[in-house]
Amino acid sequence: xxxxxxxxxxxxxxxxxxxxxxxxxxxxxxxxxxxxxxxxxxxxxxxxxxxxxxxxxxxxxxxxxxxxxxxxxxxxxxxxxxxxxxxxxxxxxxxxxxxxxxxxxxxxxxxxxxxxxxxxxxxxxxxxxxxxxxxxxxxxxxxxxxxxxxxxxxxxxxxxxxxxxxxxxxxxxxxxxxxxxxxxxxxxxxxxxxxxxxxxxxxxxxxxxxxxxxxxxxxxxxxxxxxxxxxxxxxxxxxxxxxxxxxxxxxxxxxxxxxxxxxxxxxxxxxxxxxxxxxxxxxxxxxxxxxxxxxxxxxxxxxxxxxxxxxxxxxxxxxxxxxxxxxxxxxx
Numbered sequence: 001x002x003x004x005x006x007x008x009x010x011x012x013x014x015x016x017x018x019x020x021x022x023x024x025x026x027x028x029x030x031x032x033x034x035x036x037x038x039x040x041x042x043x044x045x046x047x048x049x050x051x052x053x054x055x056x057x058x059x060x061x062x063x064x065x066x067x068x069x070x071x072x073x074x075x076x077x078x079x080x081x082x083x084x085x086x087x088x089x090x091x092x093x094x095x096x097x098x099x100x101x102x103x104x105x106x107x108x109x110x111x112x113x114x115x116x117x118x119x120x121x122x123x124x125x126x127x128x129x130x131x132x133x134x135x136x137x138x139x140x141x142x143x144x145x146x147x148x149x150x151x152x153x154x155x156x157x158x159x160x161x162x163x164x165x166x167x168x169x170x171x172x173x174x175x176x177x178x179x180x181x182x183x184x185x186x187x188x189x190x191x192x193x194x195x196x197x198x199x200x201x202x203x204x205x206x207x208x209x210x211x212x213x214x215x216x217x218x219x220x221x222x223x224x225x226x227x228x229x230x231x232x233x234x235x236x237x238x239x240x241x242x243x244x245x246x247x248x249x250x251x252x253x254x255x256x257x258x259x260x261x262x263x264x265x266x267x268x269x270x271x272x273x274x275x276x277x278x279x280x281x282x283x284x285x286x287x288x289x290x291x292x293x294x295x296x297x298x299x300x301x302x303x304x305x306x307x308x309x310x311x312x313x314x315x316x317x318x319x320x321x322x323x324x325x326x327x328x329x330x331x332x
Contacts, residue, residue: 027062032088033071035193037217041147042090045268052260074192090237094174100133101316106234107176110303113329120328140246142239143265148211148276149231153224155206161305169207170196179309211235216279221289228292
């Protein structure tokens with residue numbers, strides 16, 4: 001009797017911790033949550049993934065998309081994934097430093113010359129290895145989704161590094177980004193993405209760093225009178241699930257999903273640049289913000305001011321990872 005009770009308890013615990021798989025005859029449900037608008041590279045990618053799965057795996061897999069933090073917020077999404085409350089996320093790469101320090105390479109300021117260099121790095125073997133760098137935590141990286149390079153916005157014109165001194169900037173949860181703003185005498189403030197517009201509007205922070213598509217979709221330009229086209233950092237995402245959920249699906253279903261992920265990734269990364277260019281043009285045309293274009297010399301001054309951050313995090317990230325990233329910059 002005792003043994004049977006113990007066996008029942010073990011079985012119950014197993015099923016409670018297992019991924020929420022479909023009942024027989026029911027489709028597997030993938031809840032895909034994210035924190036941005038539908039009209040962004042990530043938002044469009046999530047909807048395209050949902051569409052293609054619906055067309056090719058109808059009756060077998062159903063994708064539910066929850067944009068704009070409607071299901072889970074910035075601060076809680078990773079735990080929701082690990083708890084099985086959602087099955088797919090595409091967090092920014094800054095969100096993973098709790099699980100691996102290697103991905104902090106993407107947060108290093110002025111490491112990449114341009115978006116093309118970032119894409120070259122993501123196609124290298126080192127970046128493919130980074131997709132699997134969180135296996136010990138049960139996180140399964142599927143692909144990199146690009147969102148573009150970040151621009152600095154603020155309540156004052158940012159031309160020289162010292163212009164940022166004393167301003168509070170919203171950042172994602174990343175010690176590298178904290179060090180980045182510390183290097184120019186600014187105050188980094190960690191805030192969920194959903195709170196950025198209101199915090200800028202109310203003066204809780206005076207600046208932020210975002211790609212053009214995020215600035216436009218959240219209307220940040222309406223509360224930021226100056227935008228410096230700095231292209232100083234990367235705000236890309238990693239499409240992730242859990243190893244437990246992904247490997248629990250039938251092989252044929254998983255293979256089809258992997259093919260869809262590859263197709264969607266190519267589309268997202270191709271369209272991200274076009275979307276950012278479109279939104280840049282719209283913001284400039286709106287006249288809400290003054291655009292500041294840095295000369296090569298001015299950009300180099302910012303880079304030199306922030307370069308010590310590379311050395312600070314070299315041991316955590318790995319000198320080999322940083323070297324691999326630098327080799328994709330054709331100008332150096």
